Amino acid sequence: MFLLKLIFSLNNPVIIAILISLSLLGVIYVFYVHIIIPLNQKLAKEKENLELNNARMMALFARLNPEPLLRFNIDGTIILANEASNKLFEGLQIKNTNILSIFTSLKEFDIKDLIESQKTIKFSLEIKNKYYEVIAIGIRDMQFGQIYCNDFTQRKKIEDELTLSQKRLRELSYKTQKLQEEEKQKIARELHDSIGQTLTSIRLNLEVLKEGLDGNKEKLSKINDIYSLIDNATTEIREISHKLKPRILDDFGLIPSLKALCNDTSKISGIHGTFESFKLNGRLNTELETSLYRIAQEALNNIVKYSSAKEFSLQLVKHPGFLRLMIEDDGVGFDIEKIRHDPTKKDCMGLINMSERTLALNGNFNIDSRIGGGTEIIVEIPLEE
């Protein structure tokens, strides 16, 4: 008995320890039930509210977006469509339909991958005479994707108009050039055939007149003066006519004409020039021959005027499917960008002319130049085999 009393006595330190522990546990329990649990519940509710608000906000943003906006989940089902998109796809059931039935361009893509890898896909779409740039973006964290449709009808209209007016300008310049060529040819022929031949016949008739002079020295020297006047006029007419339209181009084609052009340019300028043609036989069509001749003429003009070159070369190389004209010089060169951006410069017109003529033949015009390091002009024209 005593022993039991002793064990359960308050004097026993073990009992004291047990009692202290029990009361501590009590305190902890009360604290947990009345403070921790309600606090947790409150936090969870707040978090839920926050997410809900967040979602509401995002939905609101989507709805308020003046441009059409659609949201789709990982299955491709549309879970949200704003007012603008409902209007855009009027008459179509949008919500809960699959995104692919509306945007067929997306069929080649995997929707799940689009969202998981956060991809961005762009394509354009025409609806009811309006043009949209469509952007689909995957958002992994939200497990959905969004589609934005930006109306660029206005921009497209302006772009189309610009393209059209560029095309018209090109056609106009082509026609002007063609007319100019015809006009030049006409004048050249008139000069050469009409005035040139008249001068020739005057000269021949003068020969007869000379006979009747019977050695009258004074009259003979007068006649010799007239001879040289006629010869000067003939030479001048021939030169003008040649500059307008070289007869040799009509009669013998591009290769002899370029050879003559190269030789004449060398002779006049003192710049050593060479002309070579490779794998090209026979005649080309008149338009092509005239254009290539004019391009070469323009290029050589520039070389003589601006390049201070010591040498130039002119090459015509036939490749399978195309013809390449290449004009090289070792002169001072120039900054292409500078000239391109300053169309007021006179030499810019020459470049534009060359490139327009090339474009009119569906060709490629390319120029490569550097200050102090010469210039290469490359013209490539497609040829039917």
Add this chain to the structure above:
Amino acid sequence: MKKIKIVIADDHLLVRTGIISLLKDMPDIEIVGEAEDGQDAVEKAKKLKPDVVLMDISMPGVSGIEATLQIKESNPSIQILILTIYENEEYIFSSLKQGASGVLHKKVSKEELITAIKTLAAGKRYFSHSVSQMMIDSLLDKNDDNNILNSNDKIFLTKREKEVLYLIANGLSNQEIAARLEISARTVDTHKTNLMQKLNIKTTAALARYAFENNLK
């Protein structure tokens, strides 16, 4: 003495009358006909069988050069004397190729015209001074296909092409060559494809070999 029969072919009446007035008093020359274009010249030559035809080059329809060929084909004994205001070698060489025996510039004097007609009638050739000068220049011109001194087996390469070929032979890529020569890679490619086409070479390796074989390294 038998008179030399001639036909004058020129589309310009004034020129024909000019020539006629020069020749009409010559006792040994007889103008048997006039032609106003190439076709006419061919027909008149066939019908009138002249010894010499004075032929203009540029005439409407059949040119003087074509007419020369046709006349020589049907009657080789008729001599063709080209009278022209063109002094370009193309005109002269191609009329010679078609069978003309002489070329005169229209700036000709009466004496020279008569000499030329007589020379041709005797079966020889005649060229006025400026024409023969031009022909010789062309034969000696090193850039000319007609050149007789140049053996044409060596293909002409431009300065830039030689540079590009040299760098190809040294194993540089298009990009490296472009950087070295300060030209665009596209231009390098243009030179390369031109070189291949000119030299009948299909690969870059073969281009490099060509450079070595021709001491361009």
